[in-house]
Structure formats: structure tokens, C-alpha cells
Amino acid sequence: MSVLIIIASAILSVAAIVALWRVVRGPSTVDRVIGSDVLLTTLTLVVGTEMVATGHTRTIPLMVVLAATALLGTVAVARFVTRPEGTATSTAATGPASAQPDDTEKGMS
Amino acid sequence: MVDAEPWASILDIAAGVLLVGGAILSLAAAVGLVRFPDALSRLHAATKPQILGLVLVVLALALSQRSWAALLLLTPVIVLQMLTAPIAAHMVGRAGYRTGDFDASTLVVDELAADVADAGRSDLPGSSDPIDRPVGDAARPGPSEEPPAEA
Structure with missing residues (x-):
């Protein structure tokens, strides 16, 4: 049992580090959002694993809050991600500074 | 344990x-x-x-x-x-x-292409779709033209 918990913790640590690497590397804002999503999901799994390991249930409300609010940051960023006008389709890199939603943009999202 | x-x-x-x-x-x-x-x-x-x-x-x-x-x-x-x-x-x-940020040649169905053409966004992928629609009509508001697939 404790061996399985140690294995699960090690795997979750590797997953969190790899997701953080994707958040740092990008290259686009969408990639960073996806990486932060995976990081937050991994954090939720770590909270659950820690409760199984130590046998308490005090952090279940934290899991509830994480499950309910995980989409807020994702939606807020994804809502305003766009490419600057006139760039080629193949260029994926865009930054928060270039996000300028207009009326058409609001209709699209 | x-x-x-x-x-x-x-x-x-x-x-x-x-x-x-x-x-x-x-x-x-x-x-x-x-x-x-x-x-x-x-x-x-x-x-x-x-x-x-x-x-x-x-x-x-x-x-x-x-x-x-x-x-x-x-x-x-x-x-x-x-x-x-x-x-x-x-x-x-x-x-x-x-x-x-995707490879358009791998798509089987591009359901957003018609919407992109409707919105007149020539800079977005799918705008080269051969659907014959009026593109770039500024007098027509975009949101009212959105199909129910938006939800």
C-alpha cells in the first residue's frame, strides 16, 4: 500500500514538472494554458493522494473548490487569445499584448 | 497498513x-x-x-x-x-x-470554417474555404449570425 502511494507520488511529481516545462516553454499562449490546466489537474490528484496517504479528509473541500474554479483562469485567458491582424496562419506565437478583442471576436468566442 | x-x-x-x-x-x-x-x-x-x-x-x-x-x-x-x-x-x-496552432491538413471535418467565412475574418484558418458566402459585410452584425453550434 505505502509502496503504491510512493510510486503514485513519484509519477505525479514527474507529470507536474513536465507540465511546468510546457508552461515555461510555450511556444504559444494556448500551449501555456493547456500546460497550466494539466498542472492544476495534477495538483488536484496530489491533494487526493496525500489524503489517502495520511488518512484524513480535511482537504476534500480544497478538491471541490479546485474542481469548481479550474475553468475560470482557462476561460479568461482563452477568451482573449487571438492573433494580430494580417499575420500568416502558420505563425502560432501570440502574446497577451497582442490580444485585442473586437466585436467580431466577441461573436466568435 | x-x-x-x-x-x-x-x-x-x-x-x-x-x-x-x-x-x-x-x-x-x-x-x-x-x-x-x-x-x-x-x-x-x-x-x-x-x-x-x-x-x-x-x-x-x-x-x-x-x-x-x-x-x-x-x-x-x-x-x-x-x-x-x-x-x-x-x-x-x-x-x-x-x-x-494546428495542422489543417489533418482535419477530417472543419465545422468552424463556415463561421469564420461568415464573420469575414480572412486572417483566420478556414477562410480559404470554397463556400460561396458574402465575406466582410460590415453592415451585418456577427453575433446574430452565429449558428446554434455556438453553445
Whole structure:
């Protein structure tokens, strides 16, 4: 049992580090959002694993809050991600500074 | 952790196996984040542990606690995650489409191409779709033309 918990913790640590690497590397804002999503999901799994390991249930409300609010940051960023006008389709890199939603943009999202 | 009752030991081991399963799903998402080429492919990998991985860990927690109160607290975790995870994935997918961060030749169906042509956004992928529509009509408001697929 404790061996399985140690294995699960090690795997979750590797997953969190790899997701953080994707958040740092990008290259686009969408990639960073996806990486932060995976990081937050991994954090939720770590909270659950820690409760199984130590046998308490005090952090279940934290899991509830994480499950309910995980989409807020994702939606807020994804809502305003766009490419600057006139760039080629193949260029994926865009930054928060270039996000300028207009009326058409609001209709699209 | 071996209890005097045989069932307790079996349930603890099952909880550990479920934990490892959820962790492996999370690791699979991380590997997909690194190895997949574009944002939409990475989104496909990233959404796997959001539901199934969390369900496995919550099941492990329920098996290790073995109380109705814990199960009552754990049910909203799954319900809320099942409500919110598709919304987030949908929004990120739309953003990934809009930034053109995908290989358009791998698409089987591009259901957003007609909408992009409707909105007159020639800079977006799919605007070269041969659908014969008036493009760039500024007098027509975009949101009212959106099909019900928006939801």
C-alpha cells in the first residue's frame, strides 16, 4: 500500500514538472494554458493522494473548490487569445499584448 | 497498513492501485504535452486525466476512507469537474483554432470554417474555404449570425 502511494507520488511529481516545462516553454499562449490546466489537474490528484496517504479528509473541500474554479483562469485567458491582424496562419506565437478583442471576436468566442 | 480484517487490506491495496492508475494518466497527459506537435493535439492529451484521473483518485480516497460522509463530500468533486472540464477544453479548443496552432491538413471535418467565412475574418484558418458566402459585410452584425453550434 505505502509502496503504491510512493510510486503514485513519484509519477505525479514527474507529470507536474513536465507540465511546468510546457508552461515555461510555450511556444504559444494556448500551449501555456493547456500546460497550466494539466498542472492544476495534477495538483488536484496530489491533494487526493496525500489524503489517502495520511488518512484524513480535511482537504476534500480544497478538491471541490479546485474542481469548481479550474475553468475560470482557462476561460479568461482563452477568451482573449487571438492573433494580430494580417499575420500568416502558420505563425502560432501570440502574446497577451497582442490580444485585442473586437466585436467580431466577441461573436466568435 | 495491513489490517486484521482481510477486506480492509484488500481495499487498501485496491486504493493504491487506483492511485497509481490516476497518476499514470496524469503522466500520459504530461508526455502528450511534450511530444505532440501542436496545441489541439496537446489539448487532446491534456484532457484525459481531468475526468478519468480524478475519478480514479476519488475512488481510491473513497475506498481508503470507507465512510458515507467522505463519499458525500467526494461526489461534488466529480460532478463539478464533469461540469467545468468540458467548458474549459471547449474554450481552449476555440482559442487554439483561432490562433491557427494546428495542422489543417489533418482535419477530417472543419465545422468552424463556415463561421469564420461568415464573420469575414480572412486572417483566420478556414477562410480559404470554397463556400460561396458574402465575406466582410460590415453592415451585418456577427453575433446574430452565429449558428446554434455556438453553445
